[in-house]
Amino acid sequence: MAKINGNEIRPGNVLEHNGGLWVAVKVGHVKPGKGGAFAQVEMKNLRNGSKLNERFRSADKVERVRLEQKDQQFLYETDGMLVFMDSETFEQVEIPADILGDRRPFLQDGMTIQLEYYESEALNASLPERVTCQIVETEPVVKGQTAANSFKPAVLDNGVRVMVPPFVAQDESIVVSTETMEYVERA
Template sequence: MYEAPRILKVQDNIVKVIASQIRKGNVVEIDNQLLVVLKAESFFPGKGTPTTQIDMRRLSDGVKTVQRYRTTEQVERAFIETKPYTYLYEDAHGFAFMNMESYEQVSVPADVIGDQSVYLAESMECQISLYNGVPVAIELPARVVLEVTETEPVTKGQTASSSYKPATLSNGQRTTVPPHISAGTRVVVMTEDGSYVERAKD
């Protein structure tokens, strides 16, 4: 079966990739406009053509748009640099980070981080993607440790296999935890969706 070339260099910082390879945080070029990918999802129906839906935001003016492609259709992706940065603080301009090797500081706008900003903690190392020095995407550590500040008390006879119960975490976020977890317990949660992973080992 013939497969189209996956990556074809077209100019210094633009490559062509198939739509199904596009991921959140990538920067694509459409009609000479640069857009950052907010979400990319591929659909494989039983019948018909597989498609990839890409939610994007234009870098020039912040306008959001949604495009749908055939999964094998080619999209122009801009090459962006990704480096580790350490979180410092939040101010009126956004979230300040520093590269610990070069001491270069960048300010990441709130809409680039989105809902994950509640998981930022001082000195946390994140991967920031820059295009021409402008932060366009950020990747937080996949998991963080937080304390359960409020949840229903442990009921005698409940086991770990019982249904989960609501809980509030030390960053104010709500999640669900196993019945044996009580307030004051430190737990590991996923930064992507705030879901409970396990009791913290420390």
């Protein structure tokens, strides 16, 4: 593992701090009128999700951790655990379903996602940026309604509610962003 100075911390960096693994969420560099400059870092624990605000001076050394990234294929869910298969070794791995948080409904059978490992422990999972879903319920198109900034609610095949433009009809496939959970385009 590499040691970095406190002023080199960037958002997304994974740090070993106080015996835990933390990801830097926000980093602000502060130069007070009196005293030395420091980095104000908001961190989130990768294991339990707790948050922490910490100050690091440029002279402070912090342990930066590199997570190993592996592409894994989703197989099925059982008892709150998601079962993935390594694409290269065909080894199966079980991970708690809450690792995906509110993005869990976008996980589809056979989907390949990227899991981040520290040693042999899976800490993070990232879905593809965009997922194609089908609309199962929405209001019918109202003739003459302009498309300018008017959206209507729709329910997707995975149960998630999104706002869609008025021209999108029921049983159509749309592309949804997994980051913002918003409509992107027609599929």
